[in-house]
Amino acid sequence: MPDLIIDGLKVSVPTGTLVIDAAERLGVMIPRFCYHPALGGVGSCRMCAVMFADGPVKGLRMSCMVKAQDKMVVDTGHPEVLEYREHIAKLLMLHHPHDCPVCDEGGHCLLQDTTISCGHSLRAFQGRKRTYRNQDLGPLVAQEMNRCIHCYRCVRYYQEFAGGRDFGARRIAGGVSYGRYQEGALVSVFAGNLTEICPTGVFTDKPSRHQARHWDLERAPGVCLHCSLGCSVEVDARYRRVVRIEARYNPEVNGHFICDRGRHGYEYASLPQRPRQALVDGAPAPMDQALDEAARRLQAVTAAHGPGAVAALGSSRQSLESQAALKLLAARAGWPAPEFTTGSHRKRNMLSAVRGLSPELRVSLADIARADAVLVVGAAPLSEAPMLALSLRQAARKGAAVAVIDPRPVELPLPFTHIPSRRHDMEAALGAVLRRAFPDPADEERAFLEAFTGEMPEAHAAPGWEAFADQLGRAAFPVVVCGSDIVRLSTPDLLAGAAELMRRRLGRAGFFPVLAGANAFGAALMNTNEETSFDDVLEGIESGRVKALVCLEADPVGRFAASSRAFDALSRLELLVAADCLPSRTMARAHVFLPTRTVFEAGGHYANQEGRIQRAYPAHACGTPLAQSLERGHPSHDFALQAPGSAPLAAPDLALRLMDALGLDPAPAASDAWSLMASALPCLEGRLPDEPGFLCSPPGIGLAARPSPVPENLAVDLLITEQAFGTEELSSYGSILKALAPHPQVVLHEEDAATIELRQDEQVHLACAIGDAHCFVRMAANMARSTVVVPRRPDSGWQSAVARGYIVELSHLEKRGEGSGEEAS
Incomplete structure (x- = not known):
């Protein structure tokens, strides 16, 4: 050194x-x-x-x-x-305008600080300043090119670091400017970082423009809740409203940057229609009265039908405190253990992925950027976990080989090998890669590799897979990225076994699961019973066994695949108690509704997909944003002790208050937030509050994993998937990102489209047993045959399109009649 x-x-x-x-x-x-x-x-x-x-x-x-x-x-x-x-x-400063008083960068401008520190205060230049014409770069980034000092940071970040190709330097000499070849929204999902990488006020955050000065803001460290990666953010708020989200440097997770979904997905917290009032049978009621009424009705159901007639549902977007409080409430009340996912397939995949994350295989996003070979199976990083794609790009820039086994037309900002295998063929493709990478296995390794049956599917569509397998076999630090959304039930265990095989053979390897939800890791550890799921709750409601349901920060009607079934089931309940901060479809069905606070008001602990515990701190007081509570342009003259709209409670406090109303004693587990979490997660016992660390995964099965049989006579496989914008639950409530979300599209292979005479951008409906999904056709060559991809968007009709087993007939994909375009849009 x-x-x-x-x-x-x-x-x-x-x-x-x-x-x-x-x-x-x-x-x-x-x-x-x-x-x-x-x-x-x-x-x-x-x-x-x-x-x-x-x-x-x-x-x-x-x-x-x-x-x-x-x-x-x-x-x-x-x-x-x-x-x-x-x-x-x-x-x-020769050509820089004197517009600091009106510049949004004022107060945290590097040029402003440096100029003052250098002692430059008088402008001696008397000539005509250079000027530019600004471009419209979309809804996220505002450009003021006259402020540019030509440091070249923006282009170096956008092209070299993020891999974007629609933004760069234009013209020459003294006329150099930075922008697009023509006006329009920036394509990269990391474009918002231009507002932070720029040291002047050339690129500023358009949604928060002219909202506040830096010194006007309440600021607090937070955690992004829009995927399972748990990126560190800085929350900027003013007048009880989040104004802006900025990246907070975290060397092990997101580094210096965040994606645009994490930067602009905060609108749900200050929607005018956000529920802030408790409701009993649809009528407003004080919070204490609503809690007492919920407790009285729950006691009545329990007295009439027993505690087994009450079910509880949480979600993977809850904080660890909220999940633990719901688990404690169910345990003290004698109810069955709460569920935290809507669907058995997703739950079992989530549990398998978490189970495979042993301490020897745990890796961070920063580790992936240092890997020299990465195999991604069943995950679309740009849609499901965007910052993962940025880490993959940094690895590729250093020479790493990247391959993706996935049936969808996966896009990444880097060169990679795509093996477009059908969902049921992905395990065979994985086996082919591993057998070529490790041709001389030991006894236990041989049994693991020989369990894979079949050859590489559609090898002609992935000409580079042999070269990737050869590089994987001699890698110094390979990483396996495991999706948990579209993969089969046996795939996560197999991928964890593949990572363990690489670790034994190569000395070091990583396993990186991509989960569905900001706190999916915590949800997996809160309820490890694979034999139960929300499907069982629905069956219990339909059979009359379950009479009451408590939903804490969960929306089964909006997120369950068969939404009409969930809607009908909730209508049969004697009692539905819902608590949430979102104007959800489940809230509209609740007999008793209790409003909760957002993460920006309550804070909380979250465990990302590697089990890393991180804390979000409250950024502003709970209450209706000042702009929404003004009376004829002025604040209310009612001198109340509390701000308007401050009735919502933090979800853990609400659950504990409900326990108190039920006559249950939460102590000593609920003496503080950390004790509450430790009561549900024994691995936290003995650790200091906010001590950096990880949650412990249950032991996996390693090389004992085996593929499940491939069904015969498969029809077309229907995949319901995420998009970068428009599908994630929290961000989909806002309007900022809606302009960047494409029209609902049904994606299929161009040869499949040709067999049923469909054309690009044609409107179609996907006719299934329980309804239709209305989309536009998008054809792709880089995807698996006999596969139909539909986005998980409310306006795509995906919940109606889900048939039994997600299998449809290709002939059910039909053109829509004339005159139906307005209805589809």
Whole structure:
């Protein structure tokens, strides 16, 4: 490790560390514009100049271009350096407009801070400033090109780091600008990071434009709830409303960036139709009265039919505290253990994926970026976990081989090998890759590999799979990414076994499950019984065995596949108690509704897909946003002790209050939030509150996993899948991202479309046993044959399209009649 002296302070840094980073370890911030830790240095802005007074390098140099070496003596405040920086600041400000008072970047502008620190305050330039015409870059990013200092950060991030190709540098010399070849929304799902990567006010967050200054905001560290990765975010709020979400640096999870769904999916928290009032039989009621009424009716059901007649349902978007409180409520009341997923298939896949995550195989997003071979099976990263795609790109930039076994037309911002196998053939494709990668297995490994039957399906569609398998067999650090949405029940165990095989053969390997929900890992550990699911709850309601249902932050009508069945079942209940912060379809059916607080108001702990526990802190007080409570443009003159709309309770508190109303004693488990979680998760016992760490997975089956038989005479396989925008539960309630969501599409192979005479963008309906799904046709060549893909969007009709076993006949995909286009849209 090189030892050097910076401003009289000694520091030792790892080999290869840049001087600008070495100084930052000492708390010495060297001014910079083009340099960013995620992008590296290019030495173009010339602002990070320092004086090398002694050692192997001497003279004035750019600190972002020089690596630390032994015996270096660096002076960041040398008079020659200060004069040089002042000249650079003057040059950068020659054409910069004097619009700090109206610039949205004001208050957290790197150019503003650096100019002031360099002592530049008077503008001597008397000539005509260079001006540009701004572009419309879509609903997320606003452009003010006149403020540009040509640091090139935006293009380096968008093209090199994120892999986008619709944005770059245009023109030459003094007329260089940055934008698209023509106006339009940026295509990349990581485009919002331009607003943070830009050191000036060229690119600013359009939805929050002119909303608040940086110093006006309430800020708190949070956790993104829009997929299972658990990215770290900074929540900015003002007047009881979230104004903006920014990335919070987390070296092991999301690094410096977040995706656009995580950045702009917050609108559900401040919707005008968000429920803030408790309801009893549809009529408003005080919270205490509603809780007492819910308890009275639950006691009546229990007295008449026994505690087994009451079921409880949570979700994977709940915090650990909320899940634990629901589990404690059910246990103390004598009810069956609550369910946290809507569907047996998803639950069993989730449990299998979590079970395969042993401590030896656990890897983070940062680890994936360092892998040299990654095999993705049954996952579409850009749609299901966007930041995973960004980590895969960083691995590919360093030479890693990436392959995807998936029936869908998967897209990634990197070169990769796609093996488009049907859902029931993915395990055979996995076996073919493993057999080629490891041709001389040991006895136990041989039994595992020989269990895979069949050859590589549709090998002609994946010409590079042999080369990938060869590279996988000699990798130093391979990672297996496991989807849990569309895969078969045996696939997660097999993928965990494949990762274990690689670890034994290669010395190191990783297993990375992609789960459905921000706290799906916690949900899996809260209820590990594979024999029960929400399907059993529905069957109990339909048979008359279940008379009451308590839904805590769950929407079975909106999220269950067969929504009409769930709707009819809830109508048969004697009592439905629902508690949520969303204006859900289940809320509309509830006999007693209890409003809850959002994560921005209540905070909470969440476990991401690797079991990493992270805490979100409250960002603002609970209450109706000021803009929605104004009377003729002014705040209310009612001097109340509480803000309007502050009746909702945090979900854990609400569950504990309901226990109290039922006459149940939650102590000592509920003495504090950490004790409450530890009561449901024994692996937390003995650990300090907020101690960094992971939840412990139940032991997996490793190399003992075996594929399940492939059904014979398969019809067309119907896949209900996620999209980057428009399908995730929380973000789908907002309007910001709706403009970026494509029209509902039914996707099928171009040869399958040709056999039934369908054309691109034609309107069709998918006729199934229980209803129709109305979509536009999209044809693709890079997907499996005999497969139909429908998005999990409310306007696609996917819940009506789900037939038994997700199998449909291709002949059921028919053109819609003339005059029906308006109805479809």
